[in-house]
Amino acid sequence: xxxxxxxxxGNDFRRMIxxxxxxxxREHEHINSLNVxxxxxxxxxxxxxxxxxxxxxAVKEAPEVGIGPLSKRASDSAIMGARGNSGVxxxxxxxxxxxxxxxxxQATSSEVGKAFQYGVLYAYRAVSKPVEGTILTxxxxxxxxxxxxxxxxxxFMDVLSEAIKAGExxxxxxxxxxxxxxxxxVVDAGGKGLIVFLSGCLEGLSGxxxxxxxxxxSNLRVASLEYTGVDITHPYCTEFLVKHCSINTAEVRxxxxxxxxxxxxxAGSDVMKVHIHTAxxxxxxxxAMSWGTLHDIKIDNMADxxxxxxxxxxxxxxxxxxxxxxxxxGQGLADIMKQMGAATVIMGGQTMNPPVEDFIGAVHRGNSExxxxxxxxxxILLAVGQAQKLLGNRVEIVPTTNVPQGLAALVAFNxxxxxxxxxxxxxxxxxxxxxxAVTRAVRDSVVNGHTVAAGKYIGVQDNKxxxxxxxxxxxxxxxxxxxxxxxxxxxSLYYGASLTKGEAQVLADDLAVHLxxxxxxxxxxxxxxxxxxxxIE
Amino acid sequence: MSxxxxxxxxxxxxxxxxxxxxxxxxxxxxKVRVGDQEWxxxxxxxxxxxxxxxxxxxxxxxxxxxxxxxxxxxxPLIKAGKEIIIISVSGGLSGTAEGARSVAKMIGGGNIHVIxxxxxxxxxxxxxxxxxxxxxxNCSARDIVERLETIxxxxxxxxxxxxxxxxxxxxxxxxxxxxxxxxxxxxPLLYLVDGRVAVMDKVRTKQRVVNRMLDELKKYQNLEYIxxxxxxxxxxxxxxxxxxxxxxxxTLILPAKIGSVLGAHLGPGLLGLVFQEKI
Numbered sequence: 113x114x115x116x117x118x119x120x121x122g123n124d125f126r127r128m129i130x131x132x133x134x135x136x137x138r139e140h141e142h143i144n145s146l147n148v149x150x151x152x153x154x155x156x157x158x159x160x161x162x163x164x165x166x167x168x169x170a171v172k173e174a175p176e177v178g179i180g181p182l183s184k185r186a187s188d189s190a191i192m193g194a195r196g197n198s199g200v201x202x203x204x205x206x207x208x209x210x211x212x213x214x215x216x217x218q219a220t221s222s223e224v225g226k227a228f229q230y231g232v233l234y235a236y237r238a239v240s241k242p243v244e245g246t247i248l249t250x251x252x253x254x255x256x257x258x259x260x261x262x263x264x265x266x267x268f269m270d271v272l273s274e275a276i277k278a279g280e281x282x283x284x285x286x287x288x289x290x291x292x293x294x295x296x297x298v299v300d301a302g303g304k305g306l307i308v309f310l311s312g313c314l315e316g317l318s319g320x321x322x323x324x325x326x327x328x329x330s331n332l333r334v335a336s337l338e339y340t341g342v343d344i345t346h347p348y349c350t351e352f353l354v355k356h357c358s359i360n361t362a363e364v365r366x367x368x369x370x371x372x373x374x375x376x377x378x379a380g381s382d383v384m385k386v387h388i389h390t391a392x393x394x395x396x397x398x399x400a401m402s403w404g405t406l407h408d409i410k411i412d413n414m415a416d417x418x419x420x421x422x423x424x425x426x427x428x429x430x431x432x433x434x435x436x437x438x439x440x441x442g443q444g445l446a447d448i449m450k451q452m453g454a455a456t457v458i459m460g461g462q463t464m465n466p467p468v469e470d471f472i473g474a475v476h477r478g479n480s481e482x483x484x485x486x487x488x489x490x491x492i493l494l495a496v497g498q499a500q501k502l503l504g505n506r507v508e509i510v511p512t513t514n515v516p517q518g519l520a521a522l523v524a525f526n527x528x529x530x531x532x533x534x535x536x537x538x539x540x541x542x543x544x545x546x547x548x549a550v551t552r553a554v555r556d557s558v559v560n561g562h563t564v565a566a567g568k569y570i571g572v573q574d575n576k577x578x579x580x581x582x583x584x585x586x587x588x589x590x591x592x593x594x595x596x597x598x599x600x601x602x603x604s605l606y607y608g609a610s611l612t613k614g615e616a617q618v619l620a621d622d623l624a625v626h627l628x629x630x631x632x633x634x635x636x637x638x639x640x641x642x643x644x645x646x647x648i649e
Numbered sequence: 650m651s652x653x654x655x656x657x658x659x660x661x662x663x664x665x666x667x668x669x670x671x672x673x674x675x676x677x678x679x680k681v682r683v684g685d686q687e688w689x690x691x692x693x694x695x696x697x698x699x700x701x702x703x704x705x706x707x708x709x710x711x712x713x714x715x716x717x718x719x720x721x722x723x724x725p726l727i728k729a730g731k732e733i734i735i736i737s738v739s740g741g742l743s744g745t746a747e748g749a750r751s752v753a754k755m756i757g758g759g760n761i762h763v764i765x766x767x768x769x770x771x772x773x774x775x776x777x778x779x780x781x782x783x784x785x786x787n788c789s790a791r792d793i794v795e796r797l798e799t800i801x802x803x804x805x806x807x808x809x810x811x812x813x814x815x816x817x818x819x820x821x822x823x824x825x826x827x828x829x830x831x832x833x834x835x836x837p838l839l840y841l842v843d844g845r846v847a848v849m850d851k852v853r854t855k856q857r858v859v860n861r862m863l864d865e866l867k868k869y870q871n872l873e874y875i876x877x878x879x880x881x882x883x884x885x886x887x888x889x890x891x892x893x894x895x896x897x898x899x900t901l902i903l904p905a906k907i908g909s910v911l912g913a914h915l916g917p918g919l920l921g922l923v924f925q926e927k928i
Binding site for chain 2: 154155158159188191192193194195196197199200203204207237238239448451452519520523524525526527528537541601602604631633635649
């Protein structure tokens with residue numbers, strides 16, 4: 113029973129903490145990238161790092177030599193320095209460890225193992241409503257692993273190795289326990305942080321901590337959440353065990369150091385654990401195979417984790433009850449409608465009325481219980497009515513007769529409201545918006561007592577010609593001025609396929625000069641026939 | 650000397666004179682940081698915070714108080730045999746309530762009670778005032794807690810952010826996240842439901858969203874107070890206050906101060922209301 117004769121001292125404890133801190137300096141941004149629960153603010157890694165920094169600094173400078181007093185100092189500094197939820201939980205783990213080591217000058221492997229189990233217990237107790245699939249699930253796994261290893265009388269380094277292994281098993285299960293993690297394609301950030309913490313302790317204890325001396329001032333870099341800020345030169349997080357390794361950790365480190373970053377090499381009694389972020393995982397594994405047998409190989413593309421996280425954040429939530437089917441001619445309008453929450457946009461408009469089966473198909477392909485259809489054109493109302501007859505009470509109609517009405521209805525849609533409340537609100541809002549369009553006369557006609565020649569630009573409201581002009585800009589201005597009231601605040605212009613963005617922008621800017629009291633917004637509509645669709649609110 | 654002490658976190662923005670006038674009232678600060686600079690909530694104004702954030706191109710991050718910050722305040726009181734009521738910012742927005750509960754378990758021995766206000770700012774201050782008044786006439790902590798829990802249920806919070814960027818980047822936007830980054834400029838009216846941010850309505854213009862908020866406010870006629878807050882838009886805040894004062898000439902209208910930590914999640918240009926139904 114080797115474990116009975118192994119004593120851990122205050123100095124060992126100090127090495128563990130400093131090792132954990134150094135490991136966190138390398139890993140915290142990766143942990144940030146996993147953070148979606150309880151709030152997706154992407155700072156779990158930073159919070160744990162800052163908490164550990166307080167601990168490491170205190171422990172490093174502490175005059176105490178015994179493991180008991182040192183762990184007490186670690187606990188006190190964690191409680192004072194804790195940041196965020198994960199930091200608070202970490203501080204409770206330190207409290208438990210200190211309790212387990214209280215009054216001891218040095219401690220046996222089994223005593224330290226038990227102290228870590230205390231830590232887990234304290235963390236559990238600290239949380240009023242423990243949620244599974246979080247750091248607590250991982251902590252439980254760690255406690256069990258440590259318990260088994262202590263019972264088997266292993267060395268403390270092996271106790272830590274076993275605890276980490278058991279924790280990793282639970283970490284992998286977190287997405288199954290907490291759906292928000294699964295939909296984001298990540299494991300729990302705090303749980304991962306706890307594993308990194310223990311791995312760092314192991315690394316520090318085995319005297320293998322890499323990189324520069326712990327620097328308490330300048331090494332903190334707070335991860336940015338910007339989409340474009342993700343710059344991973346070594347995207348593959350590669351981990352494996354080497355059994356019966358023929359070379360020592362220093363040599364392993366020397367071989368692997370040029371192949372990536374965030375290198376961790378930790379040795380147990382006959383197994384070496386390697387963790388590296390690399391661009392060439394194959395080359396890393398190939399090298400390692402020449403030193404011994406490889407086990408528990410795990411390669412993650414960290415870019416995926418970033419990507420999935422962002423897709424998750426972008427996704428429209430909770431649409432399974434009610435979804436919207438909208439109609440538009442023009443890719444620009446379709447894109448806007450999708451962004452506003454339309455599940456499906458069917459292409460169609462004034463001269464291109466979509467058939468009934470398009471609506472039926474959209475309902476059958478979708479996975480919502482109910483649908484609200486926005487026809488956005490008088491000529492399409494009939495087809496939508498037919499679809500409703502065939503689909504029964506799964507379909508409701510908000511009878512919008514133009515695109516601005518449809519967009520106003522979409523803006524008012526609220527996933528938190530019932531179907532009926534939504535219909536009432538969307539119908540009311542669609543009527544508050546004033547809509548018109550600018551197009552060209554296709555034949556000569558008489559408007560307000562004078563003749564409008566074919567080819568002239570006309571402003572149209574409810575299929576009636578209201579204004580006419582020789583150029584598109586003048587028609588646009590007259591039309592907007594005709595509609596504008598004192599209470600109006602925003603004029604939205606959706607420019608059609610006949611205009612380039614530059615041309616449309618010049619016309620919009622010109623309009624803004626003439627109408628300083630309202631806000632002019634310009635969007636790509638991409639619709640045929642209409643140079644501009646105008647919406648005034 | 651009162652046996653009951655009240656601790657409010659810094660999101661409440663307890664006025665200095667109120668703090669000075671009540672020896673049994675205490676404040677524990679949340680923290681905000683940009684890069685590796687960190688401040689306690691009242692060490693930096695919202696204006697300065699946004700400026701530094703812009704200059705360094707780093708989004709501000711916030712943190713609940715460390716357990717030790719609560720312990721520093723509470724432990725001597727507990728040792729002196731006092732009871733403590735902690736009034737925290739909504740648990741749906743911050744881990745502060747949860748952290749305070751951990752501390753209650755660590756050192757409270759049943760004598761630290763945590764009230765999750767479900768709101769922020771002046772809503773917390775008004776709860777603290779009620780607690781102080783009740784403590785003054787020797788009500789038990791249990792009675793005070795019970796009363797505060799009723800007030801929590803009767804308190805409502807409306808928010809009109811000028812931009813969704815801050816709620817989005819801070820991860821506090823929940824179901825409204827789909828609104829962020831949409832092409833059309835949308836003005837959401839947000840409110841707190843069970844302490845979390847939810848969308849009450851969306852409209853296209855600022856004037857309309859303010860009107861929409863006041864329509865919603867009108868549904869409540871019998872109000873104890875209405876708190877009006879803004880972040881660095883004093884004119885808009887004052888205009889809103891005037892309109893509300895006209896609508897509710899008999900009702901107490903209070904400023905709802907917003908500090909840097911809450912500000913970091915709501916962003917500049919916000920207008921907000923906190924109000925309580927009479928009970």
